[in-house]
Amino acid sequence: MTNTMKIPFLDLITPHQELHTELLGVVEKVLSTAGFIGGPMLEVFEREFALFCGAKHCVGVSSGTDALRFAFLAAGIEPGSIIITVPHTFIATTEAISQAGAHVAFVDINESTYTMDPEKLREYLETQCEFDSKREKLIERASKCPVSAVVPVHLYGQTADMDPILELAARYNLIVVEDACQAHGAEYFSKRDNVWKKAGSMGHAAAFSFYPGKNLGACGEAGAITTNDDAMAQRMKMIRDHGQAKKYYHDIEGYNGRLDALQAGILSVKLRHLAKWNEARRGLAHRYHELFAEAKGSVVVPREASWTKGIYHLYVVRVQDREALQAHLAEAGIGTGIHYPIPLHLQKAYQHLGYKKGDFPFTERVAEEIISLPMFPQLQQDQQKEVVSKVLEFVTSKIGAPR
Numbered sequence: 023m024t025n026t027m028k029i030p031f032l033d034l035i036t037p038h039q040e041l042h043t044e045l046l047g048v049v050e051k052v053l054s055t056a057g058f059i060g061g062p063m064l065e066v067f068e069r070e071f072a073l074f075c076g077a078k079h080c081v082g083v084s085s086g087t088d089a090l091r092f093a094f095l096a097a098g099i100e101p102g103s104i105i106i107t108v109p110h111t112f113i114a115t116t117e118a119i120s121q122a123g124a125h126v127a128f129v130d131i132n133e134s135t136y137t138m139d140p141e142k143l144r145e146y147l148e149t150q151c152e153f154d155s156k157r158e159k160l161i162e163r164a165s166k167c168p169v170s171a172v173v174p175v176h177l178y179g180q181t182a183d184m185d186p187i188l189e190l191a192a193r194y195n196l197i198v199v200e201d202a203c204q205a206h207g208a209e210y211f212s213k214r215d216n217v218w219k220k221a222g223s224m225g226h227a228a229a230f231s232f233y234p235g236k237n238l239g240a241c242g243e244a245g246a247i248t249t250n251d252d253a254m255a256q257r258m259k260m261i262r263d264h265g266q267a268k269k270y271y272h273d274i275e276g277y278n279g280r281l282d283a284l285q286a287g288i289l290s291v292k293l294r295h296l297a298k299w300n301e302a303r304r305g306l307a308h309r310y311h312e313l314f315a316e317a318k319g320s321v322v323v324p325r326e327a328s329w330t331k332g333i334y335h336l337y338v339v340r341v342q343d344r345e346a347l348q349a350h351l352a353e354a355g356i357g358t359g360i361h362y363p364i365p366l367h368l369q370k371a372y373q374h375l376g377y378k379k380g381d382f383p384f385t386e387r388v389a390e391e392i393i394s395l396p397m398f399p400q401l402q403q404d405q406q407k408e409v410v411s412k413v414l415e416f417v418t419s420k421i422g423a424p425r
């Protein structure tokens with residue numbers, strides 16, 4: 023990922039230049055101690071990140087995808103059971119479900135928050151499933167498979183509406199794994215408990231990605247799982263390390279899925295700046311909102327529901343003819359992204375699930391109209407103004423003066 027655009031979609035060079043000395047200090051420490059795997063750097067980061075998320079434990083792993091997979095395995099998800107999530111997410115969410123031996127079932131998103139619609143979850147559980155008193159399990163009628171878990175995705179850095187999701191999960195005895203891979207520091211206001219809670223502290227477990235472009239990004243691949251459950255944390259530690267708690271004593275078969283000490287050290291340095299970076303993103307997002315007010319609805323800006331304090335991993339707007347807008351912005355030297363163009367239920371990889379176009383109308387509509395604009399803490403106000411003016415130039419040329 024290099025910055026070839028005049029206004030890049032994401033700037034990964036400047037923050038590393040700003041932290042150059044501190045980051046080199048981490049590299050030197052790792053080299054001089056040969057502390058490559060495990061050890062104090064990993065333990066310190068795990069403690070700090072757990073504290074940051076308001077969770078009891080953090081277990082460092084090799085990626086966000088492994089974090090999800092290990093969370094399912096540590097929760098004891100029954101092979102062949104169903105895990106429910108949304109079709110509007112990165113494929114890693116569903117890859118991890120399949121890799122844990124479970125089946126994927128989708129429910130639609132809410133059209134304005136882009137996260138799991140709790141009403142759609144309720145509808146699925148109440149109309150497509152029934153309680154089998156012999157097996158003492160909730161069973162999906164069509165497939166006869168038990169339903170074991172639900173994965174709300176805190177997409178773009180906004181939390182899903184967790185109170186009703188947690189309430190349904192408790193009623194039907196489902197495990198909840200938050201996909202917090204885009205939500206480091208995002209908060210949710212729980213009306214039930216009358217308190218703000220951090221992403222990663224609400225489900226049985228939560229998965230984080232530290233892919234370089236994330237709000238907290240490593241200098242390579244990295245991830246973590248958070249949980250408040252002591253036994254699950256113990257199992258996660260074994261699963262990431264070949265099923266061993268003591269070297270060469272393997273209680274189970276596990277994986278090679280550890281977090282490098284070098285990446286943990288780098289993440290500890292960056293974690294000290296995360297709250298400030300998230301605040302900068304929030305400031306930029308609110309400025310984008312204000313500047314786009316002029317578009318009078320032809321640019322739909324992200325809606326932050328009253329129950330979320332978003333950390334704007336991505337600033338995603340909706341427009342008509344977004345491919346043409348993307349080309350227009352590229353011509354002006356402005357980088358953009360599409361997160362994500364094809365809903366998962368319509369991907370070739372998931373043809374076997376039997377879904378068809380029209381099954382999840384909100385996801386499908388949103389996927390056709392979204393475009394992610396430049397968003398990173400070091401984005402300058404004049405750059406942001408130029409992005410907005412180029413977007414407005416495009417929408418105005420399409421419809422005459424903005425409506």
Ligand SMILES: Cc1ncc(COP(=O)(O)O)c(C=O)c1O
Binds near residue numbers: 115
């Ligand atoms: C929503 C979501 N889930 C899971 C992942 C997987 O994380 P990783 O790329 O670290 O495996 C990502 C990363 O892009 C993501 O955005």
